[in-house]
Amino acid sequence: MKATDRNKLIDRIKTLEGLTDDERAALLGLLNETKTYGLVWEDKPEEVEERLRMELPVLKEVRSRAIISDNADSPNHILIEGDNLEALTTLAYTHEGKIDVIYIDPPYNTGKKDFVYNDTFIDSEDSFRHSKWLSFISRRLKIAKKLLSDKGVIFLSIDDNEQASLKLLCDELFGESNFLGQLILKTATDNNPSQINTEHEYMLCYCKRRETQNNWQRQSQAAKRLIAAGKEILSSGVAIDTAQKELRKWIRANKELLPQVTHYNNIDKKGVYSSSGNSSNPHPGGYTYDIIHPITGLPCPKPANGWRWPQTTFLAYDNAGEIEWGKDHSTQPHVKKRIETSMEYLRTLIYEDNRGTTKTLAEIFGGEKRFDNPKPHTVLSRVIDFASDKDSIILDFFAGSGTTLHAVMQLNADDGGKRQCILCTNNENGICENVTYERNKRVIQGYTKPNGEEVEGLHANNLRYYRTDFVGRRRTPQNMRRLMLLASDMLCIKESLYTEHDEFGGMETLKNGFRYFTSCNPGGTRRNIKQAQVSSSFARDFSDGKKQMLIVYNEEAIYDIVDALEAMEVASPIIVYVFSPGNDAWNSEFESVCDKVRLTALPAAIYNAYKRVLPKPKTTLLNLEEVPKEEKKETEDLFDFDEEGGEA
Template identity: 35%
Template structure:
């Protein structure tokens, strides 16, 4: 086969050679610097998604400010102090993600996001303004926006974690290429096609095409990201027969097999109300069965013509046949003189009895959820208008994990559906899954929608917003993003130290209650904690500024207190930047 030629590569290499010759002939440093920039552009990647990169105001803001979290204690939800805490993070999600990178790097099992679709219908705001058809770089702005967030999202995922991204066809093609680049094309798992409305539901009369489908792209972080496929439940309903031997049968050899023959009155066949693993299944020995398996062939070759020898209504117990848990199978001969058909009774196949041996079915990639989308207006007790997703959709993704103690992140939380999906999953199976929600408070969405839904769930509202007997027991902390200016006035270190407590709570999904869980930032605080007593203390967070004495270590060990080091890495990068000012 002839070697294919990459014409673009050949042309690029020729241009690079000419540039190198030019640089050797020119002494002007400014011109050489310009030629170096041209060379850099020529050597950039030439396959994949290419766009004009844009900087956001929120990104620029972090150049001179350090984002931190401040807890709003008035909005804290506590149902059961023994449960782990969930978190609602108010603020631009880029700031929240930067902070989560300090507390949850490699710790998130599932990320689900429903980002703006960039439909130019006032759904995507960039730097405090909605994009329109007049914007020259409408796709580039959206891609820059998503790229920054998805890069951090990948860092947050566990090695076996998954990300699910809802989208429609406005940006689906661009998003697929971006995710192939960020997560790796080999880690692409699936695209779900979700029917979100019925064919006869008109969106706008002036639309040329009626849109019914949205997509959900699924990527794993690594090759370890393998969805847990639930095994099919084997149906035992038809294994509802039992045969009782009332007397001993006549033993003989038929077809080189040991056979016991029972006459009428020597046995009894019972049909049970329900099937079971130990039951027998009744099968007619006729038609294709006579050629299709060993039992059918045995009946055809050796039992079908024996009514003249053994009589009518005979039961045959044939040993060493079949593949079930018994070493025999029962056969019945014809019941009437003019009949030729019979039956046989088999147990549950052996491969259905072994643990984890049930077959699994491939995951479908299409779901009709038009009815669910049509009924979600008041789901969770909040009216969210367009863009809201049903709980059923998010629960579908939670099932990717068999474990019940996973952490789920949604950094376009909006209506708070993800929180309800997590809580319903816990309610169904007693799990301890945790959620982290991030959303801004534009038009008070965080307070009036996301947080309101959490309050409703805690108070026990059903999907239509009406009071029910069921309330969701969970704990949740409400954090707001704030900023500390990067100045060299000597105050940054102490101000950051004050905000570390929030990050500790977030990382460990706990409360620092100063009873069961305590914190010591210096030796004086450590001495005070020892003096106050440790009878209730289970965990103690200790700063690297604390130097435990051997006596203190022994006391902590005697009380069974778990010592957890407060990481130095929380704001290490930011402090280095401040030092360089």
């Protein structure tokens, strides 16, 4: 329909008699939603979305499953058990705009019982097969976009069944201009093709904002291998002539591992280099001075265009030992090009035989096969290496066997990074507990292969396990109190503060209706710590800039907290989350210590964050006499912080 015709139709609908306001608004809405180009599908309701119209998700830690390193600087990785739409909603509060890399491997919708919608497998004969998949994935990607930081990127694995649809969907959600590229993952050959033998899958990549993307150059793996070999040869103390022979011997033996860097086959005391760097100038008008050979004292043959640099620059390189001279003045000198400068980009074609990854995962479980065709953690490590910084936060909300966390931990071990990983998965058939969690527990703690080989664990990692829980969505006083109480673990995640103390300013915390957390982690474990155990002087120990958080459930405690704060020296503001029935975080009560605190009213901040991602609530008339019994619990009954959860 032409734009002029659409405008005329809109005017007619506005003046048409016999329509209610709701009917007129619905017709205008349908007309305005009509697309002239792009992906169109029939939206299909999802049971979990309908649940979210009535209940709000929260996260509750299963502390018995926590794996805590003795290294206080270890990153805190998070595993969330629950439907990923619920988990993403909670992350919309804790991590909006904070995620740097998202990787997902969603169900491919092959029609072979790999995609479940509302507890039903979708087969190839379902007439709404593609609409259900698009409804399912679009709901999650809309929230995922909100989680990405300004420099954030998302990678999406897919195959031919939905690749075309996913590309159009992502063009619409993330913007076609933010499409960075499509990787081709060459996998094991299809042994039973009908016509064309399928040997690959795809990985689409989009960014949040193109203009904020960094250069994705990285030192190649081949270069890293060659650097390590050179260091090992030099460390043996052999003469340079012998080292040169050993290096070239090693390169010949490992040539298949060194694509594009075998010309780095020279070595001196500084390490491996190539002599391919030409000292002549490729442009007319180059410098025309004479270069004197250090042995013969005669000028080297002058190139037609002169030398690359001014004489002072050339001499500086020579004094630094970065010029390779020929045997006499008849040869032209070359600039040493160090292997450390060999960089590469992420390439569109990646090969990894996924049969090998299934075997690798089985070895982690002592030979037991618990998951089919996991993604190779080596490939994900490589992709994340290019797309992340050493302190990035990575999210995978289709966690499967937990490959992404394994990849992140291995990458951190390789380059000294502190990347944090968040995984989300349901527990269908026990996958979260028995595969995702158990795999990464073994990777952290170490395991034994079926052949008896011991694999050292990646010990410098913390893993914390959470389950989704729910609070009624109606803003009754009981629900608001309950949401405030159950949000405690989410606040720890949001602020990355996990060490809890029993006292603050001489007051017992739980007894007085609040909790207190800091970033210090004595002994490397999460537990309640009495103030005296940390230091006999609060002001001395906690005025040094350590991050601190108070969660105030009982507003009557505010006055005592303010009195305590007035007597303290605080280097940086303490984060204070305080219960309030509205948006006021008791600012007037904290006025005397306003420079020592950063106030947030709860649960209003959670409601506001959730409002941006949740479906509209169902409108029902509330009869106060019919409030569910669980919502009538007294506040003191809700004020219960005992651990709940399964066994480790």
